[in-house]
Amino acid sequence: MDHVEGHDGPNPTQDEITSKCIRMQQDDKKAAVHAEIARVNQLPSNSSYAVHRMRVLHKLLHLMSIQMSASQEEELELLFASLSL
Template sequence: MEQFNLLEGNNSFNDHTIQSVQMNHAKNEVKQMGIEEKKTAVNEEIKKVNQLPAHSTYATHRMRVLNKILHLLSVQRTTSQDEELELLFAGLSI
């Protein structure tokens, strides 16, 4: 039984590792995009979200995140805001 628990633990570790690698890959792709490309991607996503039901909690939250991204793209950012922007993009998988 103890071996089974060790295997289970390894599986969750592997899942976490795969997710980390995927997030890093998404971050690198976002870093390579220019600001205009990012704005275009966000605007396309906004069009998609606008097709969802207006009272959807998911749509409301996603729109809030997209607006935050547009705001961060339009202002001079600090290092922490740059990091936040990268995380927002990575989380959206645009």
């Protein structure tokens, strides 16, 4: 029987593997948003760009934390793409 490293029970199902990959992608995206927040915090606080970017980043974190429909998730992906994170 094949054994997956770090997995003590029976082999993981495809759904478990997919779920783990999605969680890893979400963690990577959250890390990218937090890194961008740190970068924007270095900008002058009276910068209209910095204020707007920070609002967008915080909204993005909020959206990532709630349950969404497939179309809402697609919108979120488009937002990520437009921010170039």
